[in-house]
Amino acid sequence: MFETLSDRLGGVLKNLRNRGRLTQQDVTEVLAEVRTALLEADVNVTVVRDVVERIRLQAVGATSSTALNPGQQVIKIVNDELVSMLGGETLKIMYASQPPTVVLMAGLQGSGKTTSAAKLASWFKSQGRQPMLVGADLQRPAAVEQLRVLGDQLNIPVFSAPGDPVKTARLGLAEAKSLGRDVLIVDTAGRLAIDEEMMQQVKDISKAVKPNYTFLVVDAMTGQDAVTVAQAFDATLSIDGVVLTKLDGDARGGAALSVKHVLGKPIAFAATGEKLDAFEQFHPDRMASRILGMGDMLTLIEQAEKVFEKDKAEEAAAKMLEGEFTLADFLEQLQQLKKMGSLQGIMGMMPGVPKEMKNAQIPDDQVRRTEAIIFSMTAQERANPELINGSRRTRISKGSGTTVADVNRLVKQFTEMKKMMKQMGGKSGRGSKSGKSAKGPKGSAIPDELAAALSSRLGPR
């Protein structure tokens, strides 16, 4: 829906491809596009102003002595600036010398505190700690129940007592001490930053348990209000870090930049899915390209990992590069791919995909028709399309409700595609003549050179 920054800049920079350096005038135009891109990504207006000024300083007079054209150069400047703004100081968990280490979770209603509390507990467990959860959200019906269910799933004890949340938190701390748990995570009720009474309550909870870390839970879909919320919670609780949730959605997530900029505190964790292990450390570089709508290859591959059976995907890619790919493999991969959404959507998320390719129309009914044609083939025909003669063609077209020409086209394209992929595979694998001896550490048939090429595109992990 929203244009990517590179598409936006494409229009502005078309005329200056051959010029050596960006003039003041160019920069102003370019920065207007950068501003729009950031605003569409929900970066706060004031923060956008700051970012644009920082970029202006670097962009004026930037020379294209390198291999980059001015457009690429601007994108690089913007991207680098965002990465450095999002990154910086990383959070180091210093465990309390007198356990337990107490972590307080706070945030607006529906930002994902309860789920994040459980995920964080699971993370501590994976670090070899013995966490315990306290349900101090006595406001929302069944919030404690939710925490208990999650705790059961993770095999992590959950403490709560009805009545007063401040007292519950205090009792929870005592319980953790008596049980010898070394990390205590306190889940609190969602509250509006402007609700003084509720903000006082969370302050009282904080006083009662004296947390070593206070995390603000922020929904990645949050708009301009993120800064107001972050400031209010920081003023009340003094935030140590941010947990960014719902990153598996398609929001650009500019709130991350706003909050980081305003608080100056690290974004410690990112929640990336509904499952309890979908919780990881925050990657500033991925977030930067996401905010700019530049595609996010790693996220895409991670998504692919979820829907594809790993071995099959690897096998298919290897077969394809060796030219041994069959229509049956093709069908299987197509069906897996469909689980990730429309082909067009996937292409749109790929960084570095040329515009002509992104604009290629791939209607869903064409996907269905292709499937129907292959479904109407016998197993032998799928393995060896050369078998398909006139009468087989007619049968297939009748069976799939398409025309003979459609069948022809598919077979022809498949053959061409196979040839092309084989060339590609052959080219990159040239360094190792013996071919299959070039297998990776796990016996994968993917040429190391290709893997390395992609790996370098993906940037640092």
Place this chain on the structure above:
Amino acid sequence: MLALNIFAQLIAADTAPKIMLVLALLVSIFGIGVVVSSRRDRAATNQLTSQVTSHEISERDLSVRDRISKTRSSFAGAISVALTRSSITQQTWDELEEALLRADVGVTTTARVLAPLRELVKSKKIVQPNDLASALQNEMTAQLSQNSRELNFDSSLGAPNIWLVVGVNGAGKTTTIGKLSAQQRALGRSVLLAAGDTFRAAAGEQLETWALRSGAEIVRGAEGGDPSSVIFDGVARATAQKIDLVLADTAGRLQNNTNLMEELAKVRRVADKASGKVTEVLLVIDATTGQNGLTQAKQFSQSTQVTGIVLTKLDGSAKGGIVFAIETELGIPIKLVGLGETINDLVAFNAAEFVSALFN
């Protein structure tokens, strides 16, 4: 990367189905990607702990702290100075634009509502900053007056009306249903709650609390069960007991999750097939939501034919301006507004109040 450019040319040139090429490319990229990422995972596992513990305070961080105090003061207030001046300057426009952007109305929509006013100012039909501001508010309010905001209830149906409530995680669906239930009960209607959120832990318990509070029936399914069957059972029981209204809760889901959106489309189909009729599909949107709200409205409409928006948590500091874009660009009316935690805090949407609040 690789042969991407060759591919691109072929795809652009070829008029026949491009799907082969695109697929071939995706298969190979993902195949290689999976290998690369698993190799990296192995390598990264060892590094991870050391990365967490690398604590650096660089000079940059000091400047970040310096900046905070500066930013803090500049976040306050919306339109003020420029409107009190005697003539319309660039600053007037900037302030109006900024007010709308800060309210999450969005860049495109903001430009769209300001454009006709620029004409009026150019032709000297508006000269005072204050007149400009009120003209803008009037125009925006007028754009919101096209749609009916009544909740659709067909009493001649002879079968239960079904209101389906959908939205992303944490938007406030279950709470909205609780409040709706109480209000509809107060109108004298009998209500059944169908606990279609079988995914989130204890969502059923949460809804059950609301059923008790509001005097509604409830149908629950097994945790992790098929939401469609819960809704179907709910409608069947409502029909048998001659209950007027079924409020169907659904699990929160992100709109780019294809499988879950298909599950939701199925819920809608099944609800339609049951003995009642779906007369309202309410999309719940949190007022803090930014530009992603527009995508949410598009995707949820596509799978469930949304008939109205419920804007929740408007009692906070967020203005919820994205729903202005949703209603004026997608034609989905905002029907209800959530202003707090008590039952009476769910109220009918008022366009004039909403618009004027965007500027405060």
